[in-house]
Amino acid sequence: MPEGPSILFLKDQLLAFKGNSVQKAGGYGPMPTRWLKGKTLKDIDTWGKHLLLLFDGGAVRIHLGLFGDVLISERKKVNRSFYLEFANGEMNGYVVNAIKLTKQLKEIYDWRTDILSKQFDKAYIRILLQQKAVKTIDDVLMDQNVFTGVGNKIRNEALYRAGIHPQSIIGKIPPAKITSLINEVVKYAKIFYNQLKRTGVNDKFQVYQKEYAADGSAVTMKVLKKSKRKIFFSEHRQKLYV
DNA sequence: GTGCATGTTACGAG
């Protein structure tokens, strides 16, 4: 279910529980749920694909992985891996990974890399990219410590919109194109998020899983060796820098 | 039944 925008969208829905106290917590996952009972949900934050529920004395980090799903005051037939029940409804996590964080969030997370954060810092990303100059851009776009919140859809769409071939070597991409790519990542993440808010789904693709790109050019699909994920790109429109 | 999908982590080999 998730890329960064999906998690932000989920946070919006969960804010209905902010300020409420947990009546019951549980699930089959390894999360120690006992301490949550009676605690007040102080706030909700996100870091890319991490959903952070803030309580006194600790936070719960929820990650949806590839198959995870969270329903608000609705249930599926299968067991919940992590849930919270409040007086005004419940949060039901399926196949989600929930753990308790005891350190201060500031010590764990750097929001300068979060593509959906106000603190997102383009100049800092450029520095990180310089440190990975010999790598290909497709790999690094999915590196959560560089482009926090980017998933396979945003990766493919941002590269297409910036006109960069996924297998370009970072160090060979002209600085102006790097800037353009960083901008397109943020822009598309916002399109993704806004469409979710309006319609609940995201299907605005110019190249991802397309046969022909938005400009009419043929789309090539490749399976990445390491990650086995699929990349979609237009040879015609996306320049290969090597 | 088969294949595939918005993801990450653990571990062994090199």
Place this chain on the structure above:
DNA sequence: ACTCGTAACATGCA
């Protein structure tokens, strides 16, 4: 110590 490749973990839909 670091990087690479592979397996592992789940679900739901066509």
